[in-house]
Amino acid sequence: MADSRIDFTAEWIPSKKEQKNSKRENPIQVRITKAVLETGETELLVSNLEESKFSTEDLVTLYGMRWGVEEGIKNLKPRIKVEQFGCRKPVGIYQEFYAHILAMNMVALTGMAAGKEIKKKNAKRKLTYKYNWKNTFLHLRAKIVKLFIRECVVKILDNLIIKVALNLVAVKKGRKFPRKDTDEPTRVNQYYK
Template sequence: MFSKYSIAPTIYLMDRNYPSLKKMIDIPLAGNSYVIRCKSVFCPEVVDFVNPNEEDAILTLKITNKRIHNTFFKTLSKVPDEVQTRVVRILFPTREYEYLLTNTDFTIEELAYLYQLRWRVEGYYCVLKEKMQLENFSSKTVEGVKQDFFVKILTSNIASLLIADAQSQLDQEQKVSNKYAYQINQNVALGIIKNEIITLLMNQSLNMEPDS
């Protein structure tokens, strides 16, 4: 019933605002896997799992008329009678228990590691939305919005490369000259790159022919 990551093309890692019966149907139908954090009161079946303090169980979620009414099943040609999913309890560093739904057979330790991988993605969303102001468009036309979007993504990618390179050089210098570990100020660096991106891209010295 459950699939190892070695045969699953994609593993969807989702926070606790995303669990739904439809996702637990759609994702496996496409041959993929999911790891979804859910609230302890997500559904009655999860509540029943939480109360006895179990760590790992297979749940059978009946697709009742009420659930069909409250969930978007419009894209399914046939709604199944039930959905089976696995639920595990994870102890986070905060000493709080969280609950993950999945259709994989990873160990609890592997699932905890997988779920933590999404934090870098969340961090990048923060960069795009807050620092790059991705949703602050200068145009109201379709093409203008697309241009704004792709320019900011390109600028963010270039900034990430430059900041990583600068941090690597700084780390090397600090090994021999300083006992303190300094970090590149990403906010300042990003602001400079945003303002100088046109000059940077137009710099002819960056367009050198590769060595033959």
């Protein structure tokens, strides 16, 4: 941050812990780009993208586009507890991981299916609303086994869509939250299932 340049290349030397984890001791050439946000905050974007191929504006645009990916990771890690496997063997870990991905996709599909009901509820409201991911996951988790072993799948799905449409969250455009500078761990739950 102290460097006055907006876009420059620097040498990053991994710390002892990073060297141990990544088994990489050599310094790495990284591109550092400063992006000024609408709030006036300056973000440091660190990448290995070449200046000749990606302009500063391109990196700022990419930074904004990453939000959907970060939200997906936020759902995957602490909410589904994807890092907390009940198995020790690789085959079991793969099965659990793919089951988590299936659950995430089913939540998204359920939210999309509830879209028509949500749209009806939004018709007379000032704000736009969307389905609540966490509540949708909880409702789906309670019914997921029944979806695969029962013949009345349509009835279960219709009931699930009604429940999802009842738990909405407001979508506020331009909503920003200040970042907190803290040394506290960011992991929500460190306990095994």
